[in-house]
Amino acid sequence: MEHRDTGQLQGIRVLLVDDSELVVYLVERQLKKWGVDLTVAHDGLEGVHRAAGGHFDLVLMDVNLPGMDGTTAALEIQKFRSTLPIIAITGDDEAPSVFVAHVRKPVQAADLYMKMVKAITP
Incomplete structure (x- = not known):
């Protein structure tokens, strides 16, 4: 999982919610390389x-x-943060419409990067 960063994600605050220690480890390593401020649930x-108490x-x-x-969980978060973009991480080809995008497992860095940039770009 490698992708060269152009700096577009530097300093953004991301909440990663995943129960797989392997996924957390791999995504966390990549996000740190991109300069992302990461919190894990x-x-x-x-x-x-965490979404309710964080920015x-x-x-x-x-x-x-x-x-x-x-x-x-995404529906609950949207009740108090309706504009917060939430990207699904899933093994499926699609994700419910509550998510702005989805990244398929195993997570590919280039796909994750592209979807994150698109989600935070006005």
């Missing part, structure tokens, strides 16, 4: 709580989470 409920520019959300699934 390991389930949907924790993700909702994030973007959320990366696993769709299949234990307890509160990613779609439900």
Whole structure:
């Protein structure tokens, strides 16, 4: 998972919500290279709580989470942060419409980068 950064993501605040330690490790390594300020939550409920208490520019959300699934968590976040872009991380070819985009697992850096830039660009 490598992608050269052009600086467009430098300093943005991202909440990553994923229960897979491997996905968290790989995505975290890449986001740090891009200069992203990252916070991690390991389930949907924790993700909702962190989103409520933080000032994030973007959320990366696993769709299949234990307890509160990613779609439900995204809907909850949108109740108080309706303009916060949420990108799904999923093994499926599609994601529910609550998400602005989706990145397919295994996560490819170029795809993640492109979708993150598009999500935060007005």
